[in-house]
C-alpha cells in the first residue's frame with residue numbers, strides 16, 4: 043500500500059471574487075518503494091544483470107553480468123530453498139534477505155544448496171542465507187497430514203507431494219477392492235524407504251477418511267535413524283496408532299527379509315529410492331509365499347530415475363531399460379515384459 047498524504051492549502055477553493063480557481067496541490071508518498079517491489083524487481087536493482095536489449099554478458103568493468111535472476115525457490119514448511127549458480131553467490135545474503143522479507147511471515151528460513159545429494163540418506167549439504175527461525179520444520183502439510191522434520195538431516199521434497207497423493211489414493215482404492223473380497227481385518231502395506239512418513243502417515247492416520255472403511259496396516263522403514271525419529275514423531279502428530287503403523291530402522295533389504303520371515307502378508311511394497319530402488323528387488327529372490335497366509339503376490343511400487351523421454355519411442359526404450367533393471371535384480375530376465383507387467387508400470 044502506498045501511504046500518501048495530501049498537503050493542500052486549506053484556505054478554500056474559491057477566489058475572493060467568488061469565482062472558482064485552480065491552486066497547486068502537493069502529495070507526499072512516504073512509503074519506501076522497496077515494500078512495493080517483488081523479489082525479482084529488488085534483485086534486478088541490486089544485481090548486475092544482463093539486459094535483453096544489449097545482450098552483453100559483461101559490464102563496462104569486465105565483470106560478468108547475471109544471466110538469470112535467482113528469484114524462484116522451493117518451499118518446505120517455512121523453509122525456502124534456492125539453488126544458486128556460481129555467478130549469484132556474491133549476492134547470496136542479499137538474495138536470502140529479499141526472499142525472506144518479501145515472503146514473511148510464511149518463510150522464516152532461506153537455505154542454499156551447496157552440493158549434490160551424495161549420501162545414502164538423500165540429504166544435501168546446505169548453507170543458511172537468512173533465518174528468523176531454526177530449520178526444524180514443524181507442521182508442513184501434505185494432504186491433510188502434518189509433518190515435523192529437520193530439513194538438513196532427513197530427506198524431504200515438496201515436489202513429491204503429487205506422487206505421494208497419487209500412490210496413497212491408488213493403494214487405498216485397491217485395498218478397498220481387496221478387503222471387499224477377502225473380508226480380512228486390514229490390507230497390509232510395507233514401505234521399504236519410508237523417510238519421515240509421507241506414504242505411511244496418510245495411509246494409517248486416524249484422521250484419514252478411509253480409516254474406518256478401508257483399514258490399512260503399514261510397516262514403515264528407513265535406514266536413517268533421524269528419519270526414523272521423525273517418522274515416530276509424525277505418527278504421533280497425526281494419530282497413527284501402533285496397531286496400524288509399525289516402524290523400523292533397518293537397511294531396506296533386511297527389512298524385506300524380515301517381512302517375509304515373519305510372514306507379513308503385504309499386498310503392497312513401496313520402494314522410493316530413485317537411484318537404486320530397482321536393485322533392491324534382489325531382496326525378493328527366494329520369497330517364501332508359503333510363509334504368508336494368503337500366498338498372495340504383492341504389488342511392488344518401484345520409484346527410480348530414468349532418462350528424460352523426448353517422444354513416444356524414447357519413452358518405450360526407457361521403459362524397457364527400467365524393466366530390465368528390475369528383471370536383472372529379480373533374476374528373471376524377460377518376465378516383466380509380459381503385457382500385464384507393462385500395463386502395471388507407469389512412467390512419468
Ligand SMILES: C[S@@+](CC[C@H](N)C(=O)[O-])C[C@H]1O[C@@H](n2cnc3c(N)ncnc32)[C@H](O)[C@@H]1O
Pocket residue numbers: 162163164197198199202234235236237238239240241263264265266269292293294295314315316
Ligand atoms: C528419496 S527418499 C524417499 C523418502 C520417502 N519415501 C519420501 O517419499 O519422501 C529415500 C529414503 O531412503 C532412505 N534410505 C537410503 N538407503 C536406504 C536403505 N539402504 N534402506 C532403507 N532406507 C534407505 C533414505 O534415508 C531416505 O529417507
